[in-house]
Amino acid sequence: MRMEEKERLNRQMQKRYVWLRVRNGYKSLKNSKPKRFVLATFYTVVLLAWIFNKNRFSLKDVDFISPAFAALSKLVWPIMLVVGTVFLLLLFGTPVNAGRIINEFRRIGLINSAGETPILTAKYKDEKQSEVTVLTFDGVGIPLPEWENKRQRIEAALNLHVVKLAEGKNKREVLIFTVPAGKPLPERLEWRDSYLTKDDSTLVLGQSLLGVVGVDLAKIPHILLGGSTGSGKSMLLKLLLMQALKKGHAVCIADFKGGVDFSAVWHEKCRMCFDEDALLTLLTKLVNELELRKRVLRESGCPNLDAYNRRTGKRWQRYIFACDEVAEVLDKTGLSKEQKEKVNLIESKLAVIARQGRAFGIHLILATQRPDANIIPGQIKSNLDFRVCGRADTVLSQIILDSTAAAEQIPKDAAGRFLLYDGTVFQAYLFDEHSL
């Protein structure tokens, strides 16, 4: 880029920057009494001065001043009003440290192809969590993944801990949720029954610095848990299943390790299956149930299970199918042709549920260390939208979340610490199986 062009862009950016600040200042008036008071005071003073001066003294009386200048002098007060308003709005709309943050971002290379840095447009405390400060940026077209990649450097530049990066109301806006640096998540969070949600479809997983992390199965029906051995997948799976049981859902568990991972109480309360044949029978039943529900819903004109239950007063149960170590079930390496065919059948049933289960209240929760395409076929995996990743290296993180973030954000010795598909880090509730 030539020098003049760079300068032109820079000037353009400065202009936009000022305009954004003024607009921002105007918006901030709505929520700030002191700002409204300052603006009102300014208007009162200027208007009073205007009126007072008009009566006392007019430049027309001074005959050596040209009539044109005299006419212009009349405009002084209105101009002062306008300029003063713009100046005050600019002041109101400029967050503290805005200039410094822009410089820091330039230094760490968070710039778009035209060399522009994001512009801090607002800074406010989160309504729900007072220790969380939200920074709002005009992202100047820098896509969110690029912010994610620079997350650690952004943290260092801001000297804040970034809890979450998110898109704002429009694609251009980027929100950074921050807490003071050094405020860690707890290493242990005991489960309490009071955490159980009241509604039928929401299960909670743990807490992030932004509050409780939950999943509404009516919106995101299927869950994938991944991460290294010992990262806490099995415990998290059980935490979810325990809640499903307490809510009265039907829980089915496939455990090809002979059920040793699930204590007797699970065997009492859930439907367990330990081999391919039993699993195939179970999945066939679930798919039949799905087809039946589909027919009944279509005939009754209800869009989904909740609507049907509400309208008819019936209580169709939700079904949760869970499998810890799903690789034990779906991995085809070293199998005979006949066994492979059986696994293919299992896969095709799972795919039907993955594709259509949401409206009919049939859900999958699958856990495995490494859910790559050899283990979970694309047509199933692409429907497991609620992805959770425990401790992982970059490759594993990429397989589970399509980003390397888990490798960077979860300490190597952490257990029960997870990263969600939307960038939220949370500590899972630890729950005692004996309390089931």
Ligand SMILES: Nc1ncnc2c1ncn2[C@@H]1O[C@H](COP(=O)(O)OP(=O)(O)O)[C@@H](O)[C@H]1O
């Ligand atoms: N939410 C948690 N909080 C604290 N420690 C946990 C949590 N979940 C798991 N752990 C610890 O990690 C160990 C391994 O957990 P586990 O669920 O078996 O991991 P994985 O199934 O990923 O191999 C557990 O024995 C427990 O000590």
Ligand SMILES: [Mg+2]
């Ligand atoms: Mg496990």
